[in-house]
Amino acid sequence: MRFYPFILIVITLLASCGPKIIPDEISVRIDKDLSFEEVTKDPEAYRGKTLLLGGEIIETRNLKEGTEIEILQKPLDTGYAPLPVDVSAGRFFLSDPSFLDPAIYKSGRRVTIVGVVKGGRSRQVGGAVRFDLVLEKEYIRLWPLGRGRPYDASPTFHFGLGAIFSR
Numbered sequence: 001m002r003f004y005p006f007i008l009i010v011i012t013l014l015a016s017c018g019p020k021i022i023p024d025e026i027s028v029r030i031d032k033d034l035s036f037e038e039v040t041k042d043p044e045a046y047r048g049k050t051l052l053l054g055g056e057i058i059e060t061r062n063l064k065e066g067t068e069i070e071i072l073q074k075p076l077d078t079g080y081a082p083l084p085v086d087v088s089a090g091r092f093f094l095s096d097p098s099f100l101d102p103a104i105y106k107s108g109r110r111v112t113i114v115g116v117v118k119g120g121r122s123r124q125v126g127g128a129v130r131f132d133l134v135l136e137k138e139y140i141r142l143w144p145l146g147r148g149r150p151y152d153a154s155p156t157f158h159f160g161l162g163a164i165f166s167r
Helices: 004-015 036-041
Strands: 050-063 066-073 091-096 110-125 128-142
Touching (some): 036 128, 066 110, 091 110
Antiparallel strands (some): 066 091
């Protein structure tokens, strides 16, 4: 029983040593009370607000004024990674004044972003007119390509001795 507090402290410290997905100086600016669905209804009303969103890249275009990424919104898991679900509340655009290589930021890659609402934009998609949210990049996290299970966001725990074999 004498070691119980020590073990509890060690477990707490190890649990808090995970990687930071979003830097603290950016995280404090995120308006956590706003949802994607709420902001897309009237983007002009939320101009200047900072959002945390995630999704899957549809297309990356380099323009004279920087890079524009079209993203299919996906809900985020507890680690801020986009979930592998066939559910989305729509698309949004992320603008970045720098050059982002479309070979790296390519279609199908998952991203988590922090962006400032710049407004909205209407565009023709087939026979329909869509109104999409436009954000300016504060931070972007490009998730690594998976091997075999590209969307496995579930936590894994390993205890004991043994070996790991890959397929």
